[in-house]
Amino acid sequence: MKRTIFLSLCLISTTIVYAQNIQLIFPDSVGWNVLNENQELNFRVKTRPEVKARFSIEGTEGLGIQFDSLGNFSWKPSFDLVDRVAKTKDISLIFQAAQPDGKRERKTISFIVKHVNRPPVAEELPVLYVKQGKENSYQISADYVYDEDGDPMSFRSPQTQLPEGAALSSQGQFTWTPSRTQFANLKNNPLTIEFIAQDQPDKAETKGKLRIAQTQLDLPSEIQILPIDTLFSIKEDETLNLKIYISDPNGDDNVRSAGFIASDKRIPAASFKENTQLLYEFTWTPGYEFVDDAQTSLTPEITFFVLDKSNNRTQKKVKIKVADTENMIKKDAHLFSKYRGNLIDAIVLLQQIDANQKKLNQDYKKAKKGKKNRSIVNASLGAVTGFTPIIVDDPNSAKAVSGVGGTTVLTLGTLEATEVIGRSKENILEKIKISIDLRNKIQSTGDDFARKYALKVNRRSPEFDKDIEKMRAALNDQRIVLLELDAYNKNVNKIDDKDIRRVFLDYGDETK
Template sequence: MNEGEELNFIIKTNANLPTRFSLENAGVTNIQLDSAGNFKWQPSFDLVDRIAKTKELTIVFHASIADGQRLRKAITFTINHVNRPPVVEELPAFYVKQASSNSYQISSDYVYDPDGDPLVFKAIPPQMPEESSLSSQGQFLWKPSRGQFNALKANPLFVEFIVQDQPEKAETKGRLKIAQTQQDLPPEILIVPGDSIFTLKEDEMLNLKLYISDPNGDDNIRSAGFLSKDLRVPESSLKENTPLQYEFTWMPGYDFVEEDEKQLVNEIIFFTLDKSNNRSQRKIRVRINDAENLVQKDALQYQKYYNNMLSAMQLINILDANQKQLNQDYKKARKGKKHRSIINATLGGVTGLSPLALEPDNSKIVSGVGGTTVLTLGTLEATEVIGRSKEAILEKIKITIEIRNKVQAAGDEFARKYALKSSRRNADFEKDIDKLRTAMNDQKLVLLEIDAFQKNQPRADTKALRRVFIDFSEE
C-alpha cells in the first residue's frame, strides 16, 4: 500500500452461518471494519518516516461464527512512503519603497513541506523584475527604480517562483504580490522561534530574535520594546543589534520561582512603533519551572570537599610533627644507654678503733677501721631510669606511620575521585566523606597522646593542599 491510497475489501469465511468480524487494536487510526466484514483503510501521510521509506504493520482479524467457532488471522501490510510536494499558502503582500533596498523573507509559516523535507526556492527569470533576486533560502531582494515604483501604483506586480523539496525534487509554484505603499500601515514584528508558549527552568536561557519591518519603509520604524507582567524582567534583556533586528535574552534565576510554587507563568508583550505612532505587538507566555540551585549546591559541596581535605592535611602535619618528636626521644634513649650509669654500694660488717680509748698523746696517730664493704658499678638505660620504655617509643612511631599512611591514601583517593564538581553531585559523595573521616578518627590516635585537631596549625591554602594531595582541585 501507499500512503494516502484507500484500500477496500470484504472479509468472508467458508462457514454458511452468521458471522461477526472484528480486529485487534493495531494502534493505527483510520482503520474501519464493520461486523459484516467490510474493511476500509486510507493510511495517513505521516505513517511512514521519510527516511525509512517503508513500514510493516500486522493487523489481526477475528471472526465469531454463530455455532461458537472463533477464527483468527493475521495479515501484514507493507506501507510505502509517498512524497508530497511543498505547500505554498497565500503570502503576505510585499510592500516596497522607492529607491530603497527592500528585503522580503518568505516565511516557513506560509511555505513548508508536509513531509519535513528541506526546501529550495527557485526564481522564474521571466517573472522577475529588473534588479531583483530570489535566494535559494527564499529571500527576495529588490530596489525598484522610480519608473518601476510608479508602475506599481496602478498595477501591483505578481512574481511567481518555484519551491522544490529535497531530495525528491517535487515542485510547487508560489506567487508573491508586490505593491507600493499607499497608506500608513503599522509595522510588523516577527519573533523567532515563532512559538507563543515557552517552557524553561530557572537556570535556562530564553533567547528570542525579533525582526521588525514596515510596509511604508524600514526607515519608518521608530522604536521597539517589551512589557512584562512580572517586573523582575530587566529592560536590558532586549538589545538592539540593528534598528530592524533585536535580540531578547533572559535567564529567570534560581530565586524567580518560590519553592512552594514549583511553577510560574509570565506574559511578555513585544511591541514596535513607527514614526506615526502606529503600533504592532506580539505576546508570548513563558512557563518557568523551579530548578535546583546547582551553583549554590556546588559551592556547598566544594566547601565540604575543601574542609575535609584541610582536616586530613592538618592531621598529617600533626602526625609528621609527632613522629619527629618521637624520633628525637628515641635517639636520646639510645644515647643515654652509653653514657649513664649508677653506683650501688653495700656496707658489710665494720670494726673500728676509736681514739677515745687511747691516751691523749697517742690519739693523733692511732685510728683503725675494720670489716667488709662491697661496691658495684653497673650500666643502666636512661629510659628505664626515667620511667619510659624504649619499646613504647618504637610502638608509637609504628602507630604514627600506620595512621599517616592510611590518611594519606584515603585523602589521595578522595581528592582524585571528587576533583570535578560534577562528581560531587553524586550521592556517593557523602558516603565517601564518612569513609575519610573514619580513616582520620583512627582509634589508635589516643595511644599517641596527641590532639588530632589541635589549634595553631599553620595557615593552609590551596597550594599547600595540592602539595599534600596532588589531585586536589579548586573547581
C-alpha cells in the same frame, strides 16, 4: 637481644624523605591559552627538571582534544562549542605527568575559547511564482537561508538587481507587482535576482539567488517570534533568546516603533535590542533570585508590539515559565570549601604526627642511652676477689667487720634502665609503630580524596559526602588518643593552596 637492638637501630635511623616534585611546564606567551573556534592550538607539555614521565589528561570528553603520552597537545575547537550570546567559554583540563617510580604531578589549566562568527548559508531557493497585476510576496525561508551560529539575519539587494517596482525587505520579504509587460516576459525569460544575507550584529554577508516565474505566493504581515511558541520554559540560570521579525505591507518606512510590556517589572527594558528597523532580539536571564524559595516556578507574560505611522497596533503574547533552580555558584563554592577544609584538617594532623614522631625518636634515643650507661656501671664493678677486715674504732668496744675489697658484681635486680628514667622502651616503640601506621593511612586517604574531587563537577556527585565521612573517620582514628594528639587542633591561617598541593599532589583548586 641482638635482633631487638638491630630493629631499634633501624627505627631510629628511619627518616621521611620527600622527593623533589617535578613541575609541569606550559607555553609562557601571553594569551597562549586563549583561542577562537576552529583555531588549531598545538604545544608540548614538558617537566622541570626534565625527567622520564608519561603524560595524561582529564576533562576532554566531547571536545576532540588529541593528547599523547609524550605531552603533545592538539586541539581545534568546533564552531558550535561556544554560544553566540555568551561569546566565550572556559574549559578546564587537568594535565598529569607520572614518573616510573609512581610519583605524579598534576596541574589544572583553563582555556578560554572565543566564539567565531560564520557568515550565513544560502542554499538554492524554490522558484517564486507570481501573478500579473497583483502584489506578490515571498518570504525567504530559514530552511534555505540560515545562519549556522543562530544569528538573526537581514537581507538586501542592489536596486539594479530588482525589477521595476520590486522590493526586498530587511527581513527577507520580497514584494513585487508585475505589470502586464513584465509578466509576459517572465514566460520565456524567468528572472534571477541576487540578494545579500547579512547576519547581526557582526555583519557577515553571503550572496543568494531568487528565481521568479509566473505564479503567486502571498505572505500576511505579522510579528513573527522565533522559536515559534507561546510558552517557553527555562530555569533561573538559563538564557532565553527570541528573535522578533516585524513585517509591514506598506514597506519598511511605515514602521514607527516596536517594544514589549512585561507583567513582571524585574524584566529590564534592555532585554529588547534593535538590530535593524524590522529585526529585534529579546535576550533575558532571570537569575537565581528571580523565583522565591517558597515557590517552585513563576510565569511572567510578555506582550511584544509594533506601531506603524498610522498608530495601528499589532501585538503577540508569550509566557515564560521560570523554574526555581539551585544556585550552583554558591553550591560549588560551598562544596569546594568542604573539599579544601578536609584536606587542611588532614595536613594539620599530619604535621602533629610528624612533630610527635620526632619527639618519640628522641625519647627512644634517651632510653637507649640510659641502658648503655647502666651496663657500664655493671661492667666496672667486675667480680668479687676478696674481703678485707675493717676495724671499727669504738671507745666502748673493738669490733672487726668484713668490707668489700677488690671488685665485685653489683646487681640492681631486673629493672630496665629505661624504667629508671621513667619511660618504657617497649611503650615508645609501640607508639612509633602507631604513628607510622596512622600517617600512612591519612596520607593515602587524603591522596585519594584530593584526586577524586579535583574537578568541581565530581564534587556535585552524591558520593562526595560519603567520601567526606570516610575521610573524617581516618582523621578521628581511635589510636590518636594513644599518641596524645588532638585531630581538631587546627592552624588553618598558615596553610595555603601551595601547602596543600605539596602534601597532596592531585589537589585541584577549580571553584568556578
